[in-house]
Amino acid sequence: MYYSEYETEPREKRMKRKWKGVRDVLIAAEAHSGEFQARLEALGACARDFKDWDDYGKIPPLRKKDLIDWQKEHGLGWFLDCEPGQLKRIYQSPGPIFDPEAREEDYWAWSEGFFAAGVRPGDLAQMTFSYHMTPAGLMLEEPLRDIGCAVIPAGPGNTDKQIEFLTGLPVTVFVGMTSYLKVIGEKALAAGYDLKKDFSLKKAYVAAEPLPESLRREVEEMFGISVRQGYGTADVGCIAYECMELAGMHLSNYRHVEICDPATGEPLPEGEVGEVVVTPFFTDYPLVRLATGDLSSIDLTPCACGRTARKLTGWKGRADDTAKVKGQFLYPSQAATVFSKYPQVANWQIRIENPGGRDELAVVLEVGHGLDTEAFAADFQAVMKLKPIVETAAPGTIPVDAPKLVDERTFD
Numbered sequence: 125m126y127y128s129e130y131e132t133e134p135r136e137k138r139m140k141r142k143w144k145g146v147r148d149v150l151i152a153a154e155a156h157s158g159e160f161q162a163r164l165e166a167l168g169a170c171a172r173d174f175k176d177w178d179d180y181g182k183i184p185p186l187r188k189k190d191l192i193d194w195q196k197e198h199g200l201g202w203f204l205d206c207e208p209g210q211l212k213r214i215y216q217s218p219g220p221i222f223d224p225e226a227r228e229e230d231y232w233a234w235s236e237g238f239f240a241a242g243v244r245p246g247d248l249a250q251m252t253f254s255y256h257m258t259p260a261g262l263m264l265e266e267p268l269r270d271i272g273c274a275v276i277p278a279g280p281g282n283t284d285k286q287i288e289f290l291t292g293l294p295v296t297v298f299v300g301m302t303s304y305l306k307v308i309g310e311k312a313l314a315a316g317y318d319l320k321k322d323f324s325l326k327k328a329y330v331a332a333e334p335l336p337e338s339l340r341r342e343v344e345e346m347f348g349i350s351v352r353q354g355y356g357t358a359d360v361g362c363i364a365y366e367c368m369e370l371a372g373m374h375l376s377n378y379r380h381v382e383i384c385d386p387a388t389g390e391p392l393p394e395g396e397v398g399e400v401v402v403t404p405f406f407t408d409y410p411l412v413r414l415a416t417g418d419l420s421s422i423d424l425t426p427c428a429c430g431r432t433a434r435k436l437t438g439w440k441g442r443a444d445d446t447a448k449v450k451g452q453f454l455y456p457s458q459a460a461t462v463f464s465k466y467p468q469v470a471n472w473q474i475r476i477e478n479p480g481g482r483d484e485l486a487v488v489l490e491v492g493h494g495l496d497t498e499a500f501a502a503d504f505q506a507v508m509k510l511k512p513i514v515e516t517a518a519p520g521t522i523p524v525d526a527p528k529l530v531d532e533r534t535f536d
């Protein structure tokens with residue numbers, strides 16, 4: 125069961141369709157977006173110079189930091205291909221960034237994600253994202269209504285009231301943050317509710333925070349439900365979403381998503397970890413290659429659900445928190461998965477130096493008692509593809525708030 129025919133189309137057909145989407149964005153951006161006109165001018169190029177995906181990948185991404193600065197400097201209208209009053213809504217997300225919403229149906233493209241998570245006509249959903257200023261609440265409510273569900277616009281907080289709705293009405297779908305659903309569950313348990321008998325919940329659709337598998341399992345078991353996540357931003361809406369098979373998030377059919385070198389903005393070879401760069405097919409608010417600052421990679425294996433869109437492997441940290449060592453990106457969040465296997469490591473820090481111009485990677489470990497440093501080094505190298513020099517230190521040596529990655533290299 126799919127929401128649209130796009131979900132199962134062959135890759136070649138999909139990429140052709142996406143190219144048309146991207147080209148329309150380029151044309152609109154060149155005609156009316158002061159921001160994109162400035163980028164083209166810096167490149168000495170015009171929109172029709174970009175003839176294929178390779179050309180497209182060479183356009184420097186639009187950085188979120190620049191979006192914030194330029195909205196302040198030039199106003200929102202500088203970015204638009206319409207008058208602000210011709211939009212449908214304007215929100216503001218942290219940054220602060222104004223987030224325009226135009227009038228197209230399913231503008232934020234979450235419908236296919238909800239459907240893939242098992243949401244169906246007749247479901248009753250409780251929306252716990254905010255409706256105020258920020259887009260999340262309305263962004264996620266409209267697709268639910270398009271599918272044919274009723275929505276309780278609960279908004280965030282007010283946990284007792286949330287429980288009252290969840291137990292007083294046959295609410296089948298929770299929408300919000302997993303951590304908040306856990307809070308609701310714990311509070312309801314403390315108040316004497318039976319989460320499986322007194323609640324009608326079947327599914328949760330979650331977003332806006334990383335979802336560790338342990339938390340997913342905990343909340344799934346707590347309520348006897350399935351928890352599926354979507355990944356998106358306030359600027360572009362849905363980027364990817366999980367299906368019932370798990371193991372990754374299918375890329376949206378309505379955005380072009382690239383995994384790029386955080387330094388150059390150029391697409392990386394398939395499968396590598398890099399920054400998620402998104403082009404939504406918006407023409408009123410054209411965003412050409414918006415760099416999200418999030419890190420992920422693409423899984424090329426086909427999915428048993430039958431959807432042919434490739435999958436993002438999940439959130440792997442922030443792009444500004446990285447360094448390139450011996451041609452290899454090093455992400456502290458990825459390194460953390462190695463450290464977490466060693467409970468005797470109280471704290472750690474990665475230091476990069478380049479004595480004599482050669483990169484050296486040192487891993488400083490605070491350990492109270494026995495650790496096989498050779499085994500640790502091998503384990504680290506297997507995951508990170510970089511050989512570390514392992515140093516041990518007494519507990520308390522590394523300040524608690526010290527950065528996980530310190531780049532002390534000097535370049536002449």
Ligand SMILES: [Zn+2]
Nearest residue numbers: 367369427429
């Ligand atoms: Zn799937």
